Amino acid sequence: MAALVLNEEQQMLRDAAQGFLSEKAPISQLRSLRDSRDETGFSRDLWKGMAEMGFVGTLIAEDFGGSAFGNVGMGQVFEHVGRNLSASPLLATAVLGVSVLQLAGSKVQKQTLLPAIAEGRLLTALAVDEKLRHAPACVATTARRHEDHWVIDGQKSFVIDGHVADKLIVSVRTSGEQSDCEGISLMLVDRDTAGVSVERTIMVDSRNAAIVRFDNVQVSSDALLGELDQGLVVLDKVLDIANAQLSAELLGISLQAFEVTVKYLQERKQFGVTLGSFQGLQHRCAHLFSELELAKSVVLKALVALDEQDAEASVLVSLAKAKSCEVAELATNEAVQLHGGMGMTDEFDVGLFMKRARPVQALFGDYRYHADRFASLRGY
Amino acid sequence: MTDLDAFRQDVRTWLDDNCPKSMRTPSSAENEQCWGGRDFKFKSEDQRLWLERMAEKGWTAPDWPSEYGGGGLSREEHKILREELSRIQARPALSSFGVWMIGPAILKFGSEELKREHLPKMVRGEIRWCQGYSEPGAGSDLAGLQTKAEDMGDHFIVNGQKIWTSYADKADWMFCLVRTNPDAKKQMGISLVLFDMATAGVTTRPIKLISGSSPFCETFLDDVRVEKDQVVGEVDAGWTYAKYLLTHEREMIGGMGRTAAGQQTLPQAAVEALGLDNGKLADGYLRSDITRWDIDARAFELTAERVLDEAKAGQGVGNASAMLKYYGTEVNKRRQELFVALGGSDAMVWEGEAWNEGAVSRTWLRSKGNSIEGGTSEIQLNVIARNILGLQ
Numbered sequence: 001m002a003a004l005v006l007n008e009e010q011q012m013l014r015d016a017a018q019g020f021l022s023e024k025a026p027i028s029q030l031r032s033l034r035d036s037r038d039e040t041g042f043s044r045d046l047w048k049g050m051a052e053m054g055f056v057g058t059l060i061a062e063d064f065g066g067s068a069f070g071n072v073g074m075g076q077v078f079e080h081v082g083r084n085l086s087a088s089p090l091l092a093t094a095v096l097g098v099s100v101l102q103l104a105g106s107k108v109q110k111q112t113l114l115p116a117i118a119e120g121r122l123l124t125a126l127a128v129d130e131k132l133r134h135a136p137a138c139v140a141t142t143a144r145r146h147e148d149h150w151v152i153d154g155q156k157s158f159v160i161d162g163h164v165a166d167k168l169i170v171s172v173r174t175s176g177e178q179s180d181c182e183g184i185s186l187m188l189v190d191r192d193t194a195g196v197s198v199e200r201t202i203m204v205d206s207r208n209a210a211i212v213r214f215d216n217v218q219v220s221s222d223a224l225l226g227e228l229d230q231g232l233v234v235l236d237k238v239l240d241i242a243n244a245q246l247s248a249e250l251l252g253i254s255l256q257a258f259e260v261t262v263k264y265l266q267e268r269k270q271f272g273v274t275l276g277s278f279q280g281l282q283h284r285c286a287h288l289f290s291e292l293e294l295a296k297s298v299v300l301k302a303l304v305a306l307d308e309q310d311a312e313a314s315v316l317v318s319l320a321k322a323k324s325c326e327v328a329e330l331a332t333n334e335a336v337q338l339h340g341g342m343g344m345t346d347e348f349d350v351g352l353f354m355k356r357a358r359p360v361q362a363l364f365g366d367y368r369y370h371a372d373r374f375a376s377l378r379g380y
Numbered sequence: 381m382t383d384l385d386a387f388r389q390d391v392r393t394w395l396d397d398n399c400p401k402s403m404r405t406p407s408s409a410e411n412e413q414c415w416g417g418r419d420f421k422f423k424s425e426d427q428r429l430w431l432e433r434m435a436e437k438g439w440t441a442p443d444w445p446s447e448y449g450g451g452g453l454s455r456e457e458h459k460i461l462r463e464e465l466s467r468i469q470a471r472p473a474l475s476s477f478g479v480w481m482i483g484p485a486i487l488k489f490g491s492e493e494l495k496r497e498h499l500p501k502m503v504r505g506e507i508r509w510c511q512g513y514s515e516p517g518a519g520s521d522l523a524g525l526q527t528k529a530e531d532m533g534d535h536f537i538v539n540g541q542k543i544w545t546s547y548a549d550k551a552d553w554m555f556c557l558v559r560t561n562p563d564a565k566k567q568m569g570i571s572l573v574l575f576d577m578a579t580a581g582v583t584t585r586p587i588k589l590i591s592g593s594s595p596f597c598e599t600f601l602d603d604v605r606v607e608k609d610q611v612v613g614e615v616d617a618g619w620t621y622a623k624y625l626l627t628h629e630r631e632m633i634g635g636m637g638r639t640a641a642g643q644q645t646l647p648q649a650a651v652e653a654l655g656l657d658n659g660k661l662a663d664g665y666l667r668s669d670i671t672r673w674d675i676d677a678r679a680f681e682l683t684a685e686r687v688l689d690e691a692k693a694g695q696g697v698g699n700a701s702a703m704l705k706y707y708g709t710e711v712n713k714r715r716q717e718l719f720v721a722l723g724g725s726d727a728m729v730w731e732g733e734a735w736n737e738g739a740v741s742r743t744w745l746r747s748k749g750n751s752i753e754g755g756t757s758e759i760q761l762n763v764i765a766r767n768i769l770g771l772q
Contacts, residue, residue: 282765
């Protein structure tokens, strides 16, 4: 059982991510993408840089052009993505697409697609949710077998990077009833296939999300990823990997929001003294500090558990996602409140942390979802 | 096989041969612990043997230098010893404020003579210690203490009153903070002194708590003679030593939140009390509250683990005791409130064999003290804000 510390390699990756993202993808870049209503939603130059730095290939096996630094390594990148509110396809492509392909892709799919991803030449998106709140087993989008191919009909929402992806990975029902866990399959669909329509939704965090509709979409047999009807088994693992990274991003958002707030309290004066000299505010910050320490621990533990293929990994991921959601909500709420009127301005960065935190919390299960999952997996 | 592997083997073998079977069951009940001391009545021959054997190895104080009776173990060896003891569920051979609190302070700040006089007896459990810190007028503001030590040339005469002294009525010696310089700034005029509780002028009175009887006492000091050579370190430098000691105490109390080995966890108790409905606890509201607690308790455990791992790796800030004490005690209070909720009317019974003499209600009440003793939660938050966040 690995200790809850970063080894030298992981520290180097952390430092590289910190340096690169604060310089090449700072908060001002998100503002500019938002204010210019950028069509892509991220900088292609940035993505090229992230591929060159090896960040994109962090989870990809070395055989397929990656660095295989693993989940703890990728978690360092995501923490700094969180701190800098960096917009990029890192989650949808380097985590979701890569994980599905590595767990369920055929040898040919892995050989053709993974290196392209590592080099920054291919983007993916995962389309699984259909209800307003995360419910991966509730799949009404169907794939019916017709002669030698599949026909897909249905609708997916909250598809991250749906409008820029080259390939969509979709969960479809191939047998059973709407909420059955069995009977779900994963399919690989080119976004430009006839019948696929993508409607980009403009979100509170200015990041890419879309509604994707499938109307009589025909895909060949080899679109199936992994075993027929057993897709939820793979999807559960992919979602665990994703949630661990989202937890790391939430941690980064929370830590940055907290640090700028403490700095503000040290500087801002009213009534002839700094705000930081008021015990009421000191106590709120000290309490939040304690909660952040707990978030750090559960995030690292989940990442380590995934790297070690710990039997308890799912429990620990839900623990991490739940706790980091709770702490991010507290940290971002406190950050705005403690900045007073300035916290409510668009000019100050502090509101952007709150606006990013909530969609990350909602994606693939928020506090309530993961608290329920944590308890269920623990037998109650 | 590495040296550490060989050490583990030796420890395992020794424990197998020397830890009595009856000592291989967990017990956290305070009256079953071995506190040692001049008047201590062992509960069994096994308990006495276990102390004797562990003391002989110095393993009642594993990381103290062997020249003072300690085990002389390295950090890794100490970890191995803890693991092997846990493996056979061996209960601690000795519970001691000497080993936990004043011993490390004497080791760090005391004279050679003081070390040789007191440390070996602590290791052997021959002398039992109590702490004279708080006073009725000096709780959170401990530095405001007024117990006076008058310099009589070759000794001090001490007058004053201490409160919240655990086991003062059972202890053999006291480590006590006294004011040796009433003219200096309050933190600058304090000394840490040691004296025998049998000295003339020392009287103790137990304090009853809302949870029933407790080990806490008031201690009255009337013209108590303290020898000059029983000052720890320098005269008037006691506040520095006190703060060092307080960090140890914080860690001790913060650790109280954990479920002891063999004890039922809160979720386990909930499943037993409420039953499951489709795999989930039958009471949705309680399930939600218990899950929220369970998440925080597990996250806290991992944090204590991470802080230790960072310290070992030479990483981390090394300033975690206030945060750990604050959060750990609050987690424990929440746990007790949930046990009370689960137990319903049974949990509110005060005495009676069928209700384990009111164990649930008394434990719940006693837990309220966790966030007050060893520095209140509010003081811990002050410490975090000032020392870590730079807010003042």
